[in-house]
Amino acid sequence: MSLTRTLIDVRPLRTSPVFRRLLIGRTVSVLGSFMTMVTVMFQVWDTTHSTVWSGAVGLAQAVPLVVVGLFAGSWADRGDRRRIFLAATVGQAVCSLLLAVQGFTGGVPVAGVLVLVAAQSSFGAVGGPAAGVFLPRLLPREQVAAGLALNQVTAQAGMLVGPALGGLLLGWTSVGVCYLVDALTFVCAFYGAFGLPALPPEGEPARPGLHGVLDGLRFLTRHRVVRGALITDLAATVLSMPVSLFPLINAERFGGDPRTLGLFLSALAVGGVAASAFSGSVTRLARPGLVMLCGATAWGVALALFGLMTRPWPALALLVAAGAADALSVVSRATIVQTRTPDALLGRVTAAEQIVGQAGPHLGNLRGGLVAGWTSGATALVTGGLLCVLAVAYVGASTPELRKGPTGGP
The missing domain is CATH 1.20.1250.20 (MFS general substrate transporter like domains)
Incomplete structure (x- = not known):
């Protein structure tokens, strides 16, 4: 078997400019999300020195994904998935901007920070099911697995690099700057999806x-x-x-x-x-x-x-x-x-x-x-x-x- 066929299949990058732009936007956004994860954990611990509050960060992220996610899929199957994803991306960016504001001012209690984290997670729960339709609609069936592998390698790379970058940026600047950088990464995600065609459901919309x-x-x-x-x-x-x-x-x-x-x-x-x-x-x-x-x-x-x-x-x-x-x-x-x-x-x-x-x-x-x-x-x-x-x-x-x-x- 040739090395070319063993390496990750990059045909989706060559054949679909729309997918290429979407992947770049997603990669930058994932990187920012992992930076924010480290920043939130640091801010909560630095403020409270409490393992209970630190554990509550994971709860604030997970509960909305489950609760909102149950209904988000139905919403995505009733409307234009592109518009739903763009609206969710704007919502996530606004949450990051509000986190940046409280980071600069320092006047919000930890519970308020967790509320913003939960709100951002809720918008992510809405955008995720909408984005799930992108690859099957943008790529030929035989390239869907390759597109998913490209998504996976960028997500894993973000998991490796994002926390380290977040830690370095925290050391050089402040929590407010880190949140602001994350807000800017959502601009890349918005741009990546903005050029998509309308993607209403094919078939009968969800009840x-x-x-x-x-x-x-x-x-x-x-x-x-x-x-x-x-x-x-x-x-x-x-x-x-x-x-x-x-x-x-x-x-x-x-x-x-x-x-x-x-x-x-x-x-x-x-x-x-x-x-x-x-x-x-x-x-x-x-x-x-x-x-x-x-x-x-x-x-x-x-x-x-x-x-x-x-x-x-x-x-x-x-x-x-x-x-x-x-x-x-x-x-x-x-x-x-x-x-x-x-x-x-x-x-x-x-x-x-x-x-x-x-x-x-x-x-x-x-x-x-x-x-x-x-x-x-x-x-x-x-x-x-x-x-x-x-x-x-x-x-x-x-x-x-x-x-x-x-x-x-x-």
């Missing part, structure tokens, strides 16, 4: 309110392939998410060295970037179901083995492997969702995928912490990884459509 939400849920329960894709993601995150266990494992096995802990957090992202950069052969394979199942299984195996490691370098290598497997699984799951869901339902299904992607890791970190409290960090990792493998094996056995080549049918 208003709860009826539309229930229609989307009924589709998920009946479509075996899409349902299997989301269950696989839940198995990988809820049963074996390792991040909350890193400090404990670091203390149990590696002397509590903060440098080792930092490397644990980076290793997953390094693996994700590497796998996405060399995803060309996988995205061209046109078997996203099989790739997703294999990737989720490899994630569970790598994390179970990580729980047994007593030396740092093999442990880091396993985390890199886990991050790589997860990245390929995520791209494949998104490919299944976006190519097997009718356009008229895609906003609602993307919203469900967004909720699973956001809530799953939080629940997984909670599960890991509880099991570790009863037993040990190693036990929580090993049992979680094995449970993930068993759950994925069950999904693969009960959903043969995911194993047998191009996904189709219910």
Whole structure:
């Protein structure tokens, strides 16, 4: 196999100027979002020195994604997705501007900061399902997986670079400047999407309110392939998410060295970037179901083995492997969702995928912490990884459509 076919497939960048502009805007915006994440955490801790308030930051981000996301998909399936995304982007930018104002003035209590964080997360929950329709409508079907891989590699790169840039900017300037920079990055996202054509739903628009939400849920329960894709993601995150266990494992096995802990957090992202950069052969394979199942299984195996490691370098290598497997699984799951869901339902299904992607890791970190409290960090990792493998094996056995080549049918 040639190196060209192994490297990430860049055909969408060559063939679609609209996608190219959209990707650039999204990349800049993701970078700003990770910078803001660090800035909010720093400001809240610096103001309160309270772990409770620091934990509330994650809650302020996650709850709106779940609550608003349930209805956002229905809204996206009733109107022009382009306009909805642009309006949501403006809302996020305004929230960043208000965060910048309070950062410069210093007159807003921490609760007010969290309200702004929750408002920005709510706008993100609205924009996400609307953006979920972009790639299937802009790219040929055979290039959708490649477009998703390009999105993934830029997101992983933002996860690596964004927090570091946020920390440097905080050291050089102030929280107000960091928030202001984030607000400016939303201008790039707005520009990237502004040139899109109108994207109303193809087919019957969603029914208003709860009826539309229930229609989307009924589709998920009946479509075996899409349902299997989301269950696989839940198995990988809820049963074996390792991040909350890193400090404990670091203390149990590696002397509590903060440098080792930092490397644990980076290793997953390094693996994700590497796998996405060399995803060309996988995205061209046109078997996203099989790739997703294999990737989720490899994630569970790598994390179970990580729980047994007593030396740092093999442990880091396993985390890199886990991050790589997860990245390929995520791209494949998104490919299944976006190519097997009718356009008229895609906003609602993307919203469900967004909720699973956001809530799953939080629940997984909670599960890991509880099991570790009863037993040990190693036990929580090993049992979680094995449970993930068993759950994925069950999904693969009960959903043969995911194993047998191009996904189709219910």
